[in-house]
Amino acid sequence: MQQPTVGRIVHYVSYGTPGGEYGQECRAAIITAVEEDSDKLGRSQPVSLAVFNPTGTFFNQGCRHSEGAQTGGTWHWPERV
Template structure:
């Protein structure tokens, strides 16, 4: 799948350095697709991230899909912070 403007995706937050807050998947909307994208699996997008406490805008987010054999109750642990992925089951 190729990202398009307006697509709903998941952004993975970084969490805090001290571990008070872990990585979490957050709802996000694609606001731009970078011309620097290298194709399938290496897309770079701009996102409007929807956090419980407000909006966050981030450009240059790299796509990352987890190994489908990995399973965790918190899917964010399977992705690096600052990346985006398609929602699980999409």
């Protein structure tokens, strides 16, 4: 099983807009920090990300790994093609 570490490339799932003009999208991101402990439910530790969008870069802290369904605000390993 892969472990999140600083410098790894992952995919971040954007939230999209409330009105639906823009849907959720996978964006390239780099892990900038990994928190030490998993949560009380045993989920993987949250990470901080530098996320690359077509219109700019933003930073997000406390992102959880998606556990199956890819929802806005989560990250996952890139799909193999």
